[in-house]
Amino acid sequence: MMLNPSLPKPGAPSLGMSSAHYARRKITNVIMLTLTGAATVLAIVPLIWITAYVTIQGSRFLNIEFFTQLPTPVGVPGGGVINAIVGTGIVVGVACLIAIPIAIVGAFYAADHPNTPLGLAIRFGTDVLSGIPSIVMGIFAYTIIVLPQKRFSAFSAGVALAIIMLPLILRTTEEMLKLVPRNLREGSLALGASNWRTSVQVLLPAALNGVVTGIMLAIARAAGEAAPMLFTAFGSTGLVTDLNESTATLPHTIYIYAMSPFKDWQEKAWAAALVLIALVLGLNILARALTWWRARQMGLNY
Amino acid sequence: MAVATSKFTLKESKHRLRHGDAIFDVLTLVAGLLALLAVLAIGWQLWQESHFTRQAFGWGLIFSADWDPYGDKFGALPFIYGTLQTSILALLIALPLGLGIAIFLAELAPPWISRTMGFLVELLAAVPSVIYGLWGVYVFAPTFVKPIGETLNSVAGFIPLFAGSVSPQYSRLAAALILAVMILPTISAVSRDVFQAIPRAQREAALALGATQWETIAQVLIPYGLSGILGAVILGLGRALGETMAVTMVIGNNYNLTASLLEPGSTMSAIIAGQFGEAASIDLFRSALIEIGLILFFITLVLNMFARLLVWRVARRVPTEMRV
Numbered sequence: 009m010m011l012n013p014s015l016p017k018p019g020a021p022s023l024g025m026s027s028a029h030y031a032r033r034k035i036t037n038v039i040m041l042t043l044t045g046a047a048t049v050l051a052i053v054p055l056i057w058i059t060a061y062v063t064i065q066g067s068r069f070l071n072i073e074f075f076t077q078l079p080t081p082v083g084v085p086g087g088g089v090i091n092a093i094v095g096t097g098i099v100v101g102v103a104c105l106i107a108i109p110i111a112i113v114g115a116f117y118a119a120d121h122p123n124t125p126l127g128l129a130i131r132f133g134t135d136v137l138s139g140i141p142s143i144v145m146g147i148f149a150y151t152i153i154v155l156p157q158k159r160f161s162a163f164s165a166g167v168a169l170a171i172i173m174l175p176l177i178l179r180t181t182e183e184m185l186k187l188v189p190r191n192l193r194e195g196s197l198a199l200g201a202s203n204w205r206t207s208v209q210v211l212l213p214a215a216l217n218g219v220v221t222g223i224m225l226a227i228a229r230a231a232g233e234a235a236p237m238l239f240t241a242f243g244s245t246g247l248v249t250d251l252n253e254s255t256a257t258l259p260h261t262i263y264i265y266a267m268s269p270f271k272d273w274q275e276k277a278w279a280a281a282l283v284l285i286a287l288v289l290g291l292n293i294l295a296r297a298l299t300w301w302r303a304r305q306m307g308l309n310y
Numbered sequence: 311m312a313v314a315t316s317k318f319t320l321k322e323s324k325h326r327l328r329h330g331d332a333i334f335d336v337l338t339l340v341a342g343l344l345a346l347l348a349v350l351a352i353g354w355q356l357w358q359e360s361h362f363t364r365q366a367f368g369w370g371l372i373f374s375a376d377w378d379p380y381g382d383k384f385g386a387l388p389f390i391y392g393t394l395q396t397s398i399l400a401l402l403i404a405l406p407l408g409l410g411i412a413i414f415l416a417e418l419a420p421p422w423i424s425r426t427m428g429f430l431v432e433l434l435a436a437v438p439s440v441i442y443g444l445w446g447v448y449v450f451a452p453t454f455v456k457p458i459g460e461t462l463n464s465v466a467g468f469i470p471l472f473a474g475s476v477s478p479q480y481s482r483l484a485a486a487l488i489l490a491v492m493i494l495p496t497i498s499a500v501s502r503d504v505f506q507a508i509p510r511a512q513r514e515a516a517l518a519l520g521a522t523q524w525e526t527i528a529q530v531l532i533p534y535g536l537s538g539i540l541g542a543v544i545l546g547l548g549r550a551l552g553e554t555m556a557v558t559m560v561i562g563n564n565y566n567l568t569a570s571l572l573e574p575g576s577t578m579s580a581i582i583a584g585q586f587g588e589a590a591s592i593d594l595f596r597s598a599l600i601e602i603g604l605i606l607f608f609i610t611l612v613l614n615m616f617a618r619l620l621v622w623r624v625a626r627r628v629p630t631e632m633r634v
Contacts, residue, residue, distance in 0.1 A: 033522055033525070034522065036522070036524060037522040037523055037524040037525070040524040040527075040528070041418060041523060041524055043410060044410040044411070044413045044414035044418060045414050045418070045419075046410075047406070047407045047408075047410030047411050047414065048410070048411045048414045048415065048419075048427050048431070050407065051407060051411055051430075051431050051434065051491075051494050051495075051498070052427070052430050052431070054434065054491045055430060055433055055434050055437070057445075057449075057450075058437060058441065058442070058445045059437075061445060061449055062441065062444075062445065109341075110341045110344055111341075113337060113338050113341035113342075114338060114341035114342030114343075114344065114345070115338075115342070116334075116338040117335070117338035117339045117341070117342040118342050120335075120338070126339060126342075126343070129343065129346055130339075130342035130343060130345065130346065132346070132615075132618065133342075133343065133345040133346025133347075133348075133349060134342075134345040134346075135614070135618045136346075136349055136611060136614045136615055136618065137345045137346075137348055137349050139545065139548050139549075139610055139611075139613070139614035139617075140349070140352065140552070140607060140610055140611065140614070141551070141552020141553070141554065141579065141606060141607075141610055142552070142554065143552060143554040143579050143582060143583060143603065143606070144352060144356070144552065144603055144606060144607045144610075145352070147356060147359075147582070147600055147603045148351070148352045148355055148356065151355045151356070151358070151359045151600070152351075152355060155359070171348055171352075174344070174345055174348070175345050178342070178345065202330050202331050202334075203331045203334065204330050204331055204333075204334030205330075207334070225436075228436060229436070231438075232436075232437075232438025232439070232440070232441070233438070233439075234438070234439065234440040234554075234555045235439070235554040235555050235579070235583060238583055238586055238587070239586060259438055259440045259555075260440075262440045262441070262444060263440050263443070263555060263559070266440075266443065266444045266447065266448075266559065267447075267559060274448075277444060278444070281440075281441050281444050284438060284440075284441065285437065285438070285441055288436055288437070288438055289433060289436060289437070292432075292433060292436045296429055
């Protein structure tokens with residue numbers, strides 16, 4: 009291994025090195041290490057800037073009407089975005105119903121057979137799927153559902169979001185199943201339980217806390233996606249509860265309102281952004297708190 | 311939990327168990343493989359649905375710079391250029407910062423600071439793209455990007471990249487800077503894992519030879535984890551290439567092929583997001599946008615496959631017990 013050429017060679021008298029060399033190396037060390045800390049602090053700046061600005065701007069335009077009223081036409085004061093809030097709930101709900109069962113069931117195989125070719129194929133597939141842009145998921149849902157049905161729908165939006173959530177939930181569930189102590193599994197098998205019973209009745213409950221955390225993070229991610237909505241949910245000014253109708257969603261509404269030339273729409277965009285960021289960051293913080301709580305419990309138990 | 315195997319003879323129960331397990335295995339396998347299937351299905355669908363333009367122009371879409379959908383001219387070059395320009399600039403900014411963060415979190419910070427700061431950096435990735443866009447258009451671009459653009463323009467305006475008139479709100483530079491913030495968590499998180507996977511002995515050997523902590527990091531740890539760091543970079547790049555809403559909102563939708571970072575532009579994802587509404591009912595137009603989506607899919611697919619292999623390789627080199 010070749011270190012900096014200015015380092016003393018093994019056996020060379022250290023007195024032969026000028027103290028300036030040492031000083032320079034020490035100073036470089038301090039400067040570079042400080043810079044890494046500075047980079048970390050710098051990265052936090054946009055986070056604080058965005059959350060603070062959205063909170064201040066958004067809270068100015070946020071009121072009860074915002075949560076309970078339908079949008080008013082441009083220029084008419086008042087109104088809210090209840091259609092988008094309900095729409096986001098429906099679309100994310102559909103996505104959960106599709107993604108969560110598939111992801112958890114699939115995770116059993118991946119956790120059970122970690123180093124077999126099929127296990128690796130699952131891991132590889134989920135990793136690659138999670139790297140594909142959400143806009144592509146939107147186009148995909150458009151081509152398989154919207155085009156044949158000839159109408160935009162909440163269901164197609166749910167499918168697009170489900171594809172986004174699937175790899176996230178599958179991978180966290182897999183990791184959580186793997187973290188369950190071996191002796192629990194062995195105990196169950198030794199009692200004569202079959203592999204599938206062990207998986208469903210012993211491993212899953214033991215990993216449940218972590219699985220829930222993963223689901224929360226996936227919901228947070230899906231709830232904030234606007235790009236796939238352009239091709240699927242499409243938007244609507246009315247309150248829609250039919251899965252086969254197009255519907256408004258919170259992120260899509262923010263996009264439309266923000267890019268509109270109307271002042272009151274732009275103001276509503278900030279208010280909607282506050283609702284969305286509170287939801288998303290809230291879920292993230294809650295998930296982290298759960299993880300911390302579980303780690304503490306494990307620490308006390310084992 | 312009642313497992314009533316005693317009711318059966320050993321042979322019977324064994325048979326039953328094997329049956330249940332076989333079904334369970336198949337079921338879980340199918341569910342697991344759905345993700346891989348989805349990747350294939352996405353590729354197949356985009357390929358199918360872009361056949362109008364592929365038949366009409368072959369791959370001419372990639373090489374033409376003329377974008378005039380109502381004159382049947384579909385050249386995606388300005389968007390491909392815009393995507394590469396913004397993503398690569400974002401990467402150049404985010405790589406040193408992300409690496410610095412990873413080093414700080416994995417090597418220097420005490421555990422509680424590392425946990426807290428690590429979580430805050432991860433939250434950057436949780437902020438929805440559309441909120442980045444909203445903040446970008448109304449806050450970040452006018453107050454932060456514009457002065458930078460004006461300075462670059464007056465100092466280095468003779469370079470095509472910094473030439474032209476400085477746009478107050480929409481510019482490629484604003485898009486690139488926001489992308490840099492957005493991919494920072496990806497790069498720092500993956501490289502932090504890489505650093506944490508490097509065996510302790512590597513550090514101890516370097517320190518014992520008299521290297522300072524920085525020399526240990528720069529001359530031992532970074533070379534050791536290089537392929538993993540490269541994986542982090544590629545994952546970040548993949549994220550930047552496909553990022554849609556924030557970029558669409560700040561880049562300003564200029565469909566001409568111009569070089570300058572300070573002017574509005576467009577990217578592959580921005581053109582799809584911005585024009586799909588109009589295009590949906592026109593076969594050729596819609597097909598062109600889907601073909602751009604296909605190119606985007608293909609690029610991110612290849613990058614992701616490559617990155618995963620690199621990151622796996624680093625992880626596999628370390629015995630399991632040594633990993634955290």
